[in-house]
Amino acid sequence: MNQKNCDFSPLKQQLIKGLENISFDVNEGIKTLKNDRYCVLGKLEDLKNKFEKVETMAASFYLNCYLSPFTDKYLDISTCIQHLSNQRHGALIVIERKDELDPLIRAGTPIGATLTHSLLESIFYPGNPLHDGAVLVRANQIFSAANILPLSNKGLGEKKLGTRHRSALGLTEQSDALVLVVSEETGKVSFAADGRIYPIITTSSLV
Incomplete structure (x- = not known):
């Protein structure tokens, strides 16, 4: 790539x-x-x-x-999170970078399909049996869905974090993965890297 x-x-x-x-x-x-x-x-x-x-x-x-260095599908991913945010559909998307994530993730359902924003969105549609876990993206493929990530102990004090955010932190504390989180309560989007969470804008004209 x-x-x-x-x-x-x-x-x-x-x-x-x-x-x-x-x-x-x-x-x-x-x-x-x-x-x-x-x-x-x-x-x-x-x-x-x-x-x-x-x-x-x-x-x-x-x-x-x-x-961009790890997937050619970054615009599809940006489009997907914009749509998920607008519809307030919760999501957890893991982008594998240099570190192999298999030892850290409880494997879900294999997908092995080329990543498109429509396919990624459909996985997180409410009622889809795969929507509760994390999607794992490798290069330009949706490798698997409904994966379980390690939970961080952060956010157990005064500032409570939901399971998706704790999962994103947990994986990025142990690897160089990048994890996108869409909140179903607020529609807000953030990404986790190096054990920290950052809010991002989702206006389509800016991605």
Whole structure:
């Protein structure tokens, strides 16, 4: 599989613009702070919101960067999670990278089919007997479905995490896999890598 140039221009340009806007606002905040007659709390709250939006945009950009060297189907995957998010269909999608995942996963049902967004979406359709487990993607194939992943102990304190998110963390704590999670409660999408979870945007024009 060919290594791709991590460009994704529309999203990259929006990310650059977002960072430039934050840089401008920070400088304006410093000027305001130097003037003792004004309070900067409102500006700081606005900056916090902008930082969160840029962080989400950056995660979306780097998600495609992480996917593209290991599968040619990253646009199908992006389209799939957009549709699943819109319909609030829960999903757990594992993209195998360099580490072999067989020793870490309780194997489910073999699929062995070329990955398309429609096939991937159909697996997670409510009522499908395969929709509760994780799909394993190897290169350009849906290798298997209804796989069980190791659970992380994170999220057992004050901030509770659902089973899908704990599964995503658990696998990425033990391997270099990348795991996509769609919440059926909120429709929000995130990805796990290196034992951490990052929110991503799912606007189709940006993926």
